[in-house]
Amino acid sequence: MRYSEMFLPTGREVPSDAEIISHQLMIRAGLIRKLTSGIYSYLPLGYRVIRKVEQIIREEMNRAGAQEVFLPMVQPAELWQESGRWEYYGKELLRLRDRHDREYCLGPTHEEVITDLVRNDIKTYRQLPRNLYQIQTKFRDEVRPRFGVMRCREFGMKDAYSFDADEAGAEVSYEKMFAAYTSIFERCGLKFRPVEADSGSIGGKYSHEFMVMAESGEDAMIVCEKCNYAANLEKAEIARPEKKETGEKDKLPLESVHTPNVRTIEEVSAFLKVTPRDIVKTLIFNADGKPCAILIRGDQEVNEIKVKNYLGINELTLAEDDMILHATGAPRGFAGAVKIKTRIIADYSVMNMVNFVTGANKEDYHLKNVNIGRDFNVESFADLRVIEKSDTCPRCGGGIQFVRGIEVGHVFKLGTKYSKALKAVYLDRDGQEKIMIMGCYGIGVGRTVAACIEQNNDENGIIWPMPLAPYQVIITPVNVNEGQVLQAAEKIYKDLLFRGVEVILDDRDERAGVKFKDADLIGIPLRITVGQKNLAGGNVELKERKSGKTTIHPLQNIVSAIEKSIAGSINPVAGKQT
Ligand code: ATP
Ligand code: MG
Numbered sequence: 001m002r003y004s005e006m007f008l009p010t011g012r013e014v015p016s017d018a019e020i021i022s023h024q025l026m027i028r029a030g031l032i033r034k035l036t037s038g039i040y041s042y043l044p045l046g047y048r049v050i051r052k053v054e055q056i057i058r059e060e061m062n063r064a065g066a067q068e069v070f071l072p073m074v075q076p077a078e079l080w081q082e083s084g085r086w087e088y089y090g091k092e093l094l095r096l097r098d099r100h101d102r103e104y105c106l107g108p109t110h111e112e113v114i115t116d117l118v119r120n121d122i123k124t125y126r127q128l129p130r131n132l133y134q135i136q137t138k139f140r141d142e143v144r145p146r147f148g149v150m151r152c153r154e155f156g157m158k159d160a161y162s163f164d165a166d167e168a169g170a171e172v173s174y175e176k177m178f179a180a181y182t183s184i185f186e187r188c189g190l191k192f193r194p195v196e197a198d199s200g201s202i203g204g205k206y207s208h209e210f211m212v213m214a215e216s217g218e219d220a221m222i223v224c225e226k227c228n229y230a231a232n233l234e235k236a237e238i239a240r241p242e243k244k245e246t247g248e249k250d251k252l253p254l255e256s257v258h259t260p261n262v263r264t265i266e267e268v269s270a271f272l273k274v275t276p277r278d279i280v281k282t283l284i285f286n287a288d289g290k291p292c293a294i295l296i297r298g299d300q301e302v303n304e305i306k307v308k309n310y311l312g313i314n315e316l317t318l319a320e321d322d323m324i325l326h327a328t329g330a331p332r333g334f335a336g337a338v339k340i341k342t343r344i345i346a347d348y349s350v351m352n353m354v355n356f357v358t359g360a361n362k363e364d365y366h367l368k369n370v371n372i373g374r375d376f377n378v379e380s381f382a383d384l385r386v387i388e389k390s391d392t393c394p395r396c397g398g399g400i401q402f403v404r405g406i407e408v409g410h411v412f413k414l415g416t417k418y419s420k421a422l423k424a425v426y427l428d429r430d431g432q433e434k435i436m437i438m439g440c441y442g443i444g445v446g447r448t449v450a451a452c453i454e455q456n457n458d459e460n461g462i463i464w465p466m467p468l469a470p471y472q473v474i475i476t477p478v479n480v481n482e483g484q485v486l487q488a489a490e491k492i493y494k495d496l497l498f499r500g501v502e503v504i505l506d507d508r509d510e511r512a513g514v515k516f517k518d519a520d521l522i523g524i525p526l527r528i529t530v531g532q533k534n535l536a537g538g539n540v541e542l543k544e545r546k547s548g549k550t551t552i553h554p555l556q557n558i559v560s561a562i563e564k565s566i567a568g569s570i571n572p573v574a575g576k577q578t
Contacts, residue, residue: 001471001503001504001505002504002505002507003504003505003506003507003508004507004508006044006045006504007030007043007044008030008043008044008045008522009030009043010028010029010030010518010521010522011027011028011030012028013027013028014027014028015027015034017146018148019146019147020147020148020150020216020454021216021453021454021457022147022148022150022216022450022451022453022454022457023147023148023149023150023450025453025457025461025462025521026046026148026149026449026450026453027148028461028521029045029461029462029521029522029523030043030045030046030522031043031045031046031049031449032046032148032149034148037145037153038142038145038151038152038153038154039152039153039154040148040149040152040154040446042446045470045522046449046470048470048471049449049464049468049469049470050156050445050446050449052467052468052469052470053188053445053448053449053468054135054156054158054445056184056187056188056467057135057158057184057443057445058135060180060181060183060184060187061133061158061160061180063180063183064131064176064177064179064180065131065176066131066132066133066160066162066180067130067131067132067133068132068133068134068135069114069117069132069133069134070134070136071107071110071113071114071117071134071136072107072113073106073107073136073137073138073139074096074104074105074106074107075104075105075106075107075110075112075113076102076103076104077095077102077103077104077105079112079113079116079422080093080105080112082112082421082422083111083112083115083418083421083422084421085112086105089108091141091143092108092140092141092142092143093105093106093108093140093141094106094108094139094140094141106139107136107138107139108138108139108140109138109157109159109440109442110134110136110159110161111161111414111418111438111440112418112422114132114161115161115418115419115422115424115438116422117132118130118132118161118163118424118436119419119422119423119424119425122163122424122426122436123426123427124426124427125165125426125427125428125429127426128163128164128165128169128426128436129162129163129164129165129169129172129173130162130163131160131161131162131163131173131176131177132160132161133158133159133160133161133441134158134159134160135156135157135158135445136156136157136159137154137155137156137157138154138155138156138157138159139153139154140153140155141153147216147218147450148450149446149447149449149450150406150446150447150450150451151218151447152446155444155445155446155447156444156445156446157442157443157444157445158442158443158445159440159441159442159443160177160440160441160442161438161439161440161441162174162177162438162439162440162441163419163424163436163437163438164436164437164438164439165426165428165434165436165437166434166437167437169437170413170415170437170438170439173439174411174413174439177411177439177441178194178208178411181194181210181409181411181441181443182194184409184443185210185212185408185409185448187467188448188452188465188467188468189452189456189465189466189467189468190212190408190448190451190452190455190465191212191213191455192210192211192212192213192405192408193210193211193213193221193223193230193405194208194209194210194211194230195208195209195210195211195221195223195230195231195232195235195405196208196229196230196231196232196235196236197209197231197232197234197235197410198232198234198235198305198309199412199413206235207410207411207412207413208410208411209232209407209409209410210407210408210409210410210411210443211230211232211405211406211407211408212405212406212408212448212451212452212454212455213403213404213405213455214404214405214406214451214454214455215404216404216406216454217404217405217406217407217454218404218406218407219232219404219405219406219407220232220233220402220403220404221233221236221402221403221404221405222236222387222400222401222402222403223400223401223403224393224395224396224398224399224400224401225393225398225399225400225401226393226396226398226399227393227395227396227398229393229394229395229396233386233387234303234305234306235305236387236394236400237383237387237394238348238383238385238387238391238394239383239392239394239397240348240381240383241348241351241352243351243352244352246352246354246371248374250354250355251354251355251369251371251374252355252368252369253369254338254367254368254369254370254371254374254375255367255368255369256360256362256365256366256367256368257272257365257366257367257368258364258365259271259272259364259365259366260364261364262333262364262366263332263333263334264333265279265281265298265299268298268357268366269298272357272366272368274357275298275299276297276298276299277297277298277299278298278355278356278357279297279298279356279357279358280295280296280297280298280336280337280350280353280356280357280358280370281295281296281297281298281300282294282295282335282336282337282340282358282359283295283296283302283318283335284318284319284323284324284327284328284335284342285307285316285317285318285319286315286316286317286318286319286320286323287307287308287311287313287315287316288311288313288314288315288316289315290342291319291323291324291326291327291342292311292342292343292345293327293335293337293340293342293343293344293345294307294345294346294347294384295337295344295345295346295347295350295378296346296347296349296350296384296385297347297349297350297353298357300347300349300385300386300388301385301386302347302384302385302386303384303385303386303387304316306382306383306384306385307345307384310345310382310384311345326341327340327341327342328340328341328359328361329341329361329362330359330360330361330362330363331363333359334359334360334361334362334363334364334365334366335358335359335361336358336359336360336361336366336367336370337358337370337375337376337378338358338360338361338367338370338375338376339361339376340361340376343379344376344377344378344379345378345379345380345381345382345384346372346378346380346381346382347381347382347383347384347385348381348382348383348384348385349385350372350378350381351381353372354371355368355369355370355371356369356370356371357370358370387400389402406447406450406451406454407444407447408443408444408447408448408451409441409442409443409444409448410441410442411439411441412439412440412441412442413439414437414438414439414440415437415438416435416436416437416438417438418438419435419436419437419438420435424436424438449468452464452465452468456523456546457523460517460520460521461520461521461522461523462521462522462523463523463525463545463546464523464524464525464545465525465569466525466566466569466570467569467570469502469523469524469525470502470522470524471502471503471504471524472501472502472503472524472525472526472562472566473496473501473502473503473504473524473525473526473527473528473562474503474504474505474506474519474522474524474526474527474528475489475492475493475496475503475504475505475506475527475528475530476489476506476512476515476516476519476527476528476529476530477489477505477506477507477530477531478512478529478530478531478532479512479531479532480507480508480509481509482532484532484535485530485531485532485535486507488530488535488540488555489505489507489528489530490505491555492528492530492540492555492558492559493505495559496559496562499559499563501559501562501563501566504524506518506519512531519545520545523545524545525544525545525546525569526542526543526544526545526562526565526566527542527543527545528540528541528542528543528558528562529541529542529543534552535555538554538555539552539553539554539555540552540553540555540558541553542558542561542562542565544565
């Protein structure tokens with residue numbers, strides 16, 4: 001493409017809401033423009049990058065045996081009522097009505113539609129497994145759209161859904177998608193990690209989020225320094241400690257202490273001159289309507305997702321005042337495990353504590369020298385807290401690091417959540433009706449592009465990895481008014497086009513400095529500079545955007561040098577799997 005004919009508005013200006021570098025650079029390099037909050041247009045350069053990501057996704061999804069479909073974006077309310085999500089989804093779901101006053105929504109995801117499709121056409125085990133995917137626009141009315149296309153309201157997503165006859169098959173489908181995602185992100189040239197994530201009450205024990213490592217990322221996770229364990233903070237496990245036995249004689253006599261108006265951990269430790277590590281916090285939760293006491297060491301935090309999963313319930317909130325009063329006999333701030341009228345589950349942090357402090361279940365009183373076994377018993381010990389810097393890897397005991405990342409993809413075992421609600425059943429070998437087992441797999445296309453820029457930029461602009469670059473080469477004639485220079489540049493341009501290289505000829509009558517700045521800003525991996533001085537010796541200069549390295553090449557060799565460089569920088573991961 002000739003630069004002079006391109007719609008490529010570059011600039012220095014950045015909107016004040018562009019907080020992160022990828023958002024700033026996507027505006028400055030003329031990749032996107034905002035229409036309204038969280039809704040963006042892709043300009044030609046940006047759309048080329050989108051198409052590159054989509055192409056890589058398509059190739060790897062097809063290779064993994066998935067088939068492409070294209071589902072409607074407008075979805076009838078009835079389907080969402082059938083799955084129960086019409087009520088549950090809340091305000092992220094954009095709802096609309098047609099001229100007959102029928103209700104619809106704009107699809108934020110497509111489990112309902114795909115399950116409806118499959119239930120009508122798949123009837124027997126012989127038609128399973130199947131994996132269907134699409135690359136389509138989703139709409140989610142996010143509370144806080146930000147970071148440009150990273151968290152917007154209308155965005156392109158690749159979503160795939162697998163249907164299997166049994167658990168073992170569903171596991172195979174999951175593993176295939178996991179492998180395909182690994183290939184996709186490797187081919188995109190990203191530094192990423194699959195991390196274990198929570199999968200709530202549905203599906204298997206975990207799901208995986210594919211995280212692109214970036215300081216600006218919204219997601220926090222831990223990674224092990226020794227083994228390959230990585231998990232997001234909600235999911236990160238803490239190993240069960242060794243149980244230490246305490247001799248009866250080491251247990252001091254239980255003591256009730258008057259602690260007027262002393263409620264919080266800080267107040268209790270100051271008043272009793274102990275540290276938070278000597279106190280056991282008793283938190284009363286409302287677990288699906290019933291009270292439950294969770295014990296944890298005073299300096300640590302409960303991870304509510306772990307509690308919810310452990311109890312296998314749907315709704316978990318801190319108990320209201322009257323539930324606390326009813327369960328403990330005291331107002332908020334004085335709960336303790338001794339003689340409490342609820343189930344008691346304790347975090348591992350409490351397992352080896354002796355002679356600790358707790359509330360006395362009596363207004364203005366606490367207990368000292370409390371001991372498990374002698375003064376009360378717990379139903380069980382479990383991993384219920386938020387991981388901390390001082391913790392170690394639950395798998396290998398190695399040190400852990402807290403890092404940040406951007407979730408670009410998610411692979412998830414759905415189990416029978418949707419197939420049961422929508423009755424997606426098939427006849428098994430023995431004529432028995434069974435429910436299909438599903439998995440779902442998403443990749444944010446625009447977010448992947450933004451994440452790539454977060455990882456690949458410098459003070460001059462974007463540095464595209466070759467596989468995602470909108471164009472692979474830019475030719476910059478230093479002065480287009482010099483006939484010989486322009487002629488040589490035109491010749492290289494035609495030769496590269498002929499070889500199928502994606503190339504821009506910067507034929508604008510601009511100062512060389514301006515053209516170099518734009519080439520750097522839009523991040524084209526290779527720049528050929530055609531100038532009078534080198535040309536006199538029959539040469540041109542080749543500059544790599546990433547390393548800044550320049551080399552001089554004879555005119556007749558430049559095309560093959562380019563081809564070699566491109567071939568060397570495309571990650572040849574494709575082809576590894578079958
Ligand atoms: P997040 O926690 O970031 O909101 P999610 O868990 O809601 O993501 P999924 O429902 O798993 O996301 O969607 C699959 C993929 O779609 C995500 O991994 C992400 O890449 C992309 N995605 C989700 N929400 C957005 C958004 N608002 N803007 C751009 N991409 C998004
Ligand atoms: Mg979300």
